[in-house]
Amino acid sequence: MSLNLATLLRDSAAANPKKAALIIGQTTLSYEAVHAHAQKLAGGLAKLGIQRGQHVALMLPNVPQFTIAYFALHYLGCPVVPLNVLLTPDEIAYHLSDSDAVALLAWEGFGEQAQAGFNRAEACKYFVLAKVDPSDTSAPSEGHNFTALIASGDPIKELPDTMPDETAVILYTSGTTGRPKGAELSHFNLFYNADYVASRLNNLPPETVSLAVLPLFHSFGQTVVQNGTLRVGGTTVLLPRFEPRAALELMQKHRVTFFAGVPTMYFALLNHPEASQYDLSSLQHCSSGGSAMPVEVMRAFDAKYNVNIIEGYGLSETSPVACFNQLDRPKRPGSIGIPIGGVEFKLVDEQGRTITEPMVPGEICIKGHNVMKGYYKRPEATAESIKNGWFTTGDIAHRDADGFYFIVDRKKDMIIRGGFNVYPREIEEVLYAHPAVAEAAVIGIKHESHGEEVKAVIALKPGQKATADDIMAYCKQKLAAYKYPRFIEFRDSLPKTATGKILKRELRD
Secondary structure: OOOOOOHHHHHHHHHOOOOEEEEEOOEEEEHHHHHHHHHHHHHHHHHHOOOOOOEEEEEOOOOHHHHHHHHHHHHHOOOEEEOOOOOOHHHHHHHHHHHOEEEEEEEHHHHHHHHHHHHHOOOOOEEEEEOOOOOOOOOOOOOEEHHHHHHHOOOOOOOOOOOOOOEEEEEEEOOOOOOOEEEEEEHHHHHHHHHHHHHHHOOOOOOOEEEEOOOOOOHHHHHHHHHHHHHHOOEEEEOOOOOHHHHHHHHHHOOOOEEEEOHHHHHHHHHOOOHHHOOOOOOOEEEEOOOOOOHHHHHHHHHHHOOOEEEEEEOHHHOOEEEEOOOOOOOOOOOOEEEOOOEEEEEEOOOOOEEOOOOOOEEEEEEEOOOOOEEOOOHHHHHHHEEOOEEEEEEEEEEOOOOOEEEEEEOOOOEEEOOEEEOHHHHHHHHHOOOOEEEEEEEEEEEOOOEEEEEEEEEEOOOOOOOHHHHHHHHHHHOOOOOOOOEEEEOOOOOEOOOOOEOHHHHHO
8 A cells, every 4th residue: 555745735735725725925825736836846857857766855945845846756756855954065965965865956045055065966966946036937057947847847646656664755863973864754654743743633623824933844844834734734824934023923914823833932932022012812732842841931931822832752763753742631841741642652771671660760762653764874873773663762751650751861962952953073073173173072051042052162282273263163164054153162171081082061060
């Protein structure tokens, strides 16, 4: 029996063809239009030479072109590789090469770095630029025009008979060692996760109007907002870049009923000086994830807007939703809730033994329909992460007597800045390449609005000089904007264990 993620769009377009699917600015696209554009783009890409099974990367913000391209590629049977729009050319080239992407579809606003990264990835053959003005059909100097491709090919109207376990999307994520890895998520992983989140977790009706401020290239925005809303036949209002005033204006104007965000977004909306001027009485469903929601922020937002934020937990490797507070039982502020239906959690100690007692911390391991197939081209990393069907997360939690989980620490050193995952090892590698740096360690420090901020602790080589501004400027050239350290501390040397390992815990303390 086949399954294709594009049935999310196809079925809602068949049921409500004239209903608004996507809204951005003054433009509204019906389900019929989005579906037709996706089928036509699939035909245009096929005419270009892209074949079933080949990987295609998207570097698109929250614009209709993302949704259209995402489902066009599923109509072709091509796994989608969404890329963060803030990546530098070096990072883009790495992701294109590592994923074996044959094409890159990019937004004009990020066209320069996208083109530069594409040019460095030898195996990537096709560059397609989506213009800010969709009526502009001119092609870039090297490549093709997104709108022109929609017009150029015969629409592909039948979905390919993809199997449920075939790869639908490759989401890049990192650990504390090495470079980012591509988590292969199947059509079933993503379809069922979106269906569960929309129909059971948030109980979204067809009248849902969601606001997409979470990046669609990220698993949270992609599954919970885009795919979940499409599943129930709702309307998605797109906001390419989160700004609290703009979000408040759109929520009032379009009578938004569903908002999903990271804690920093709730913090910004709650504390905006003009927040009380906006009518958010239409808001019914709110979800939070990405990092721990401060209890005081949750309570204040719930009280101010008469809503019930439900908080949960997940990872790119789990499609992403794995654990959530439930609407049909009282939530526990500070808790990530209980595992979603069909998903199992267990906590293990450092020896790998299952912890059965309540309130004893251990590493979260996850088993279920949401767990990825594995890391693309990395069998050893896959085997290390998935053992006997259990995905080991590296996150430490305890469980209370009622089965609610509470995150207490991260085994990995990952930093979550404004909902984005920042991996210290990647930044440290950049720092170590600086000619003046002898030692470097990157840690997360608490930040009022971003949750965590990136800090680098550095020891310079004897006789070398560098200022904090020098280091930041250097990192800005090598790393995406959300990754580079905002705080630099210089020391004569960094604390180490007897074996020479840098003691990050001591630096945090």
